[in-house]
Amino acid sequence: MDFEKARFNMIEQQIRPWNVLNQAVLDLLEVVKRENFVSTGLEKLAFTDCDLPIRVDGKDTGETMFSPKMEARVLQELELNNYDKVLEIGTGTGYMAALMAQQCAQVTTIEINPAIAKMARSNLTKNGITGVKVVDGCGFELAPSLGQFDAIVLSGASPTMPKGLLEALNPLGRLMAIVGQAPAMQLVLAKKSRDSQLISTPLFETMAKVLNNAPKANEFVF
Template identity: 45%
Template sequence: MTSELPPLDIEQARHNMVEQQIRPWEVLDQSVLDLLLAFRLLAFADMEIPLRIDGVDTGECMFAPKVEARLLQELGIRGHEHVLEIGTGSGYMAALAAHRAQHVLTVEINPLLAAFGAANLRRNGVHNVRVETGDGSRGWAARAPYDVIIVSGGLPLMPPELPAQLKVGGRMAAIVGEPPAMSAQIVTRVTESACDTLRLFETVARPLANALRPSAFRF
């Protein structure tokens, strides 16, 4: 995904994105802001960004940059940590996380998107990310546990397998619920058997493919 804007317009668009869209969302960590300014592989819209590849609508969207920035800030990823991302998309969130983590494993169910994300990462010189193709809606147990999990799609319900794949002290960012009642959350595994959940803000996100859903039956 590339921009057709001239270089000066790109710089102005990135500056506007940070000053007008990102900072008002309580994203004050300068290192996070610097990361957002470091990449050119995205549009700078204050909205979810549809993912189209060679004119084909994949049916998926990237989170708005302000949402990705806030989640990244709240996760507080450190240089020795290993990250699992579920839903590679364009590769943007994986690239942001990779600049803070030791290694990122990102899993994408759509082979077209997996190849697209991997190509974007290579093009931008991001080498500590591994892209795998598969269904990550219940996590990726083969390489667990993880220090950090990022769910780049909505979860109508939180599957218990996901927090179980965190190390003690590990954190997970996810958008949980169904429209219009969805919230961005940070889940921290505080012991082997307990997690704390911090609700950050309300938003809306398209659900992951094969995401766990509430039963259609009500009693």
């Protein structure tokens, strides 16, 4: 399989038409090789327009990897700077963390499944990705103890915007999350003002699996 041709077609036929026009983001998709981060045996599907299952030792974990266009759109909307500290909830294969690490100072990513976390560390090491720390555990529980971040990304859905993660944001920080309950979910960008007010902007409708231990809709009203 010609991976470079498949990568070019993915960018031109899937990602650009999905309003991803930031050239820095498009360039990253060529540099960070997606086929090196998908589960073993799925390399030829790395550029398809769909979520891919995350497998460890050939067994499905029940988790999935975002489609390429979703990853690219999230990265574009985050507008990361080289001084940003980023927290990711849900490491998956490590690909999203690898992309973000090229645009910011540091990525801390938390994965609740130890086997997936181990795989992500291996993927990041083999691809020479530095500036990423993979932490085992529940992101919703650990986030408040890890300091303040300029951006927080949920690599999955939450029925509501989680208060604990918002409190881990620096002033002017932003939180990117898929919020809602099936069949009505939206990708939402919440920005924190200097006086700790939140401005929430729905970006588009989408669907994703709810993250483990995400707050229920009746636990916090945003």
